Amino acid sequence: SAVISQKPSRDICQRGTSLTIQCQVDSQVTMMFWYRQQPGQSLTLIATANQGSEATYESGFVIDKFPISRPNLTFSTLTVSNMSPEDSSIYLCSVVVRDPYEQYFGPGTRLTVT
Amino acid sequence: GQNIDQPTEMTATEGAIVQINCTYQTSGFNGLFWYQQHAGEAPTFLSYNVLDGLEEKGRFSSFLSRSKGYSYLLLKELQMKDSASYLCAVMDSNYQLIWGAGTKLIIKP
Numbered sequence: 001s002a003v004i005s006q007k008p009s010r011d012i013c014q015r016g017t018s019l020t021i022q023c024q025v026d027s028q029v030t031m032m033f034w035y036r037q038q039p040g041q042s043l044t045l046i047a048t049a050n051q052g053s054e055a056t057y058e059s060g061f062v063i064d065k066f067p068i069s070r071p072n073l074t075f076s077t078l079t080v081s082n083m084s085p086e087d088s089s090i091y092l093c094s095v096v097v098r099d100p101y102e103q104y105f106g107p108g109t110r111l112t113v114t
Numbered sequence: 115g116q117n118i119d120q121p122t123e124m125t126a127t128e129g130a131i132v133q134i135n136c137t138y139q140t141s142g143f144n145g146l147f148w149y150q151q152h153a154g155e156a157p158t159f160l161s162y163n164v165l166d167g168l169e170e171k172g173r174f175s176s177f178l179s180r181s182k183g184y185s186y187l188l189l190k191e192l193q194m195k196d197s198a199s200y201l202c203a204v205m206d207s208n209y210q211l212i213w214g215a216g217t218k219l220i221i222k223p
Contacts, residue, residue: 042201042215043157092156103147103211105156 002027002097004106012112013083020079021109023093028073031096033103034066038089046091049076083113116140118214120202125220126192134187134200134217142207148176148187149201151216157201160187189219197221 003026013019023032034046047057047068055068070076080087094105118138126132138146145164149157163169163178163185175188189196202214 042213044213045210048210102159102162104159108156 001102002029002095002104004093004095004104006091006093006106006109008109009107010110010112012114014114015084017083018079018081019083019111020077021091021093023076023078023106025074025095027097029095029097030073032070032076033094033096034068034076034078035092035094035105036089037092037108043092046078080111083111085113087111088113116204116206116212118202118204118212120200120214120217122215123218123220125222126189128192128194128221128223130192131188131190132192132219134189134202134219136185136187136202136214138183138185138202138204138212138214140204140206140212143180144205144207144209146176146178146185147203147205147211148174148185149203150198151201152198160200192221194221194223 005024007022032049035043036046037043045058046061046066047055049055049068049070051070051073065081067079090108090110092105092108094103096103120136145162147162148160150160151157161176163176166178168177173190178185199216199218201216203211205211
């Protein structure tokens with residue numbers, strides 16, 4: 001298994017500002033993912049962040065809006081840029097540990113944009 | 115396209131048994147996952163099926179039929195703490211998880 005922490009746990013931000021979310025894992029992992037979950041809905045994958053390469057973004061998400069860093073095998077950041085109320089959501093990082101591809105999730109960051 | 119269907123909401127009684135169904139259509143298949151998510155918390159892994167049949171883990175069991183594109187999660191001896199959303203997810207040929215919208219399970223005394 002893996003223990004994942006995220007900072008901040010929640011934040012209220014003003015429209016037009018940016019927020020950087022940190023994800024720390026207690027072990028080295030290759031694959032790390034960033035998800036968004038809006039209230040009452042399922043998970044939407046934003047991007048896959050592998051160490052040593054550029055993040056791979058899903059349809060509808062772009063690097064200018066959601067820049068990601070992955071400086072090492074235990075840490076990643078997601079920035080939500082130029083925020084609007086539509087970005088209000090829970091942002092989750094997750095990691096794949098090993099077979100059978102179990103994904104473990106961080107506690108999430110609850111973002112409210114006013 | 116890729117699609118995963120599961121009921122939006124189910125209600126069951128404490129001590130009873132409930133079955134949550136999931137049907138899927140995906141480009142390739144590398145396994146099906148069930149996750150539990152309590153309100154305001156992150157999802158937690160429950161089960162993984164890649165071969166047909168039933169996997170039992172305590173009060174929870176998960177079944178898979180690849181030919182039918184069908185799975186279910188069976189919860190026995192329901193407890194109030196089982197009230198949560200249950201997410202079905204399929205890993206496609208690119209090893210990417212495709213998520214269902216989740217089933218909110220309400221347990222009544």
